[in-house]
Amino acid sequence: MAEFIRVADVAEIPDPGKTLVEVDDDMVALFHVGGVFYAIDDVCTHDGGPLADGELRDHKIACPRHGAKFDIRTGAALSMPAVRPTRAHDVKVDDGGVWVRLRSEAGGGGPPLHGAVHLPVAPVVPVSTCSTPAATREAGETTVEATSAAGGPLCEDHVRELLKEVKDPELFVNIVDLGLIYGVTLTPAADAPGKQHVVIDMTMTSPACPAGPQLIADTKRAVGGSSDVSAVEVRIVMDPPWTPDRMTDAARDQLGIF
Numbered sequence: 001m002a003e004f005i006r007v008a009d010v011a012e013i014p015d016p017g018k019t020l021v022e023v024d025d026d027m028v029a030l031f032h033v034g035g036v037f038y039a040i041d042d043v044c045t046h047d048g049g050p051l052a053d054g055e056l057r058d059h060k061i062a063c064p065r066h067g068a069k070f071d072i073r074t075g076a077a078l079s080m081p082a083v084r085p086t087r088a089h090d091v092k093v094d095d096g097g098v099w100v101r102l103r104s105e106a107g108g109g110g111p112p113l114h115g116a117v118h119l120p121v122a123p124v125v126p127v128s129t130c131s132t133p134a135a136t137r138e139a140g141e142t143t144v145e146a147t148s149a150a151g152g153p154l155c156e157d158h159v160r161e162l163l164k165e166v167k168d169p170e171l172f173v174n175i176v177d178l179g180l181i182y183g184v185t186l187t188p189a190a191d192a193p194g195k196q197h198v199v200i201d202m203t204m205t206s207p208a209c210p211a212g213p214q215l216i217a218d219t220k221r222a223v224g225g226s227s228d229v230s231a232v233e234v235r236i237v238m239d240p241p242w243t244p245d246r247m248t249d250a251a252r253d254q255l256g257i258f
């Protein structure tokens, strides 16, 4: 087992505060919160972001790159786009100093996947019929065509099928299975008889999600391509905030976080 190594004087690190230390050639983020010291790898498990440079709030550190949050006590990943814990290390205070002993494996166990998250019920869209959209795949391209020609007027289910064509560029999971779609509302277009005005309430995995503009553009393109749609409006909703509980089993399976 690794030995404890003195990495700092207690007086060096304010409370709350953080610093970056080196332990046996590993870079470790050291935190001081509520009179207790904690240490985790200075590595975000999403894409290697430097956690010691992030914003510390209570016992959470936010990765400065894409906003994933980690619990500094356990290393658990608390929010997307990170889904795996980073290593948490043993810390002790002795002789006026802070000592860290590296652990070999990540701890924390990742975010709770089945917590009690209550989301608003999506608006009910009155539609007369809603048949499964016809999927057409030609010459290797995947296109889902949602039109009344499939046997009924455009409906929410059709739109959600279209939205499955939109994938998070970092996670490669579609935005429906990620749980980013909070609501789909269809209204007959006043200026285009037979067509629908579509409003999509969509959230992001984090407020500063760098993929946001691309996701919005891809969403408009995917739904607006239907011949039954006159216009697409995307509304970004951050309340309630997205949590991993929103993901379907298919998304969890893809991300390997069962």
Ligand code: FES
Binding pocket: 044, 045, 046, 047, 048, 049, 063, 064, 065, 066, 067, 068, 080, 081, 082
């Ligand atoms: S590298 Fe940390 S959230 Fe992307």
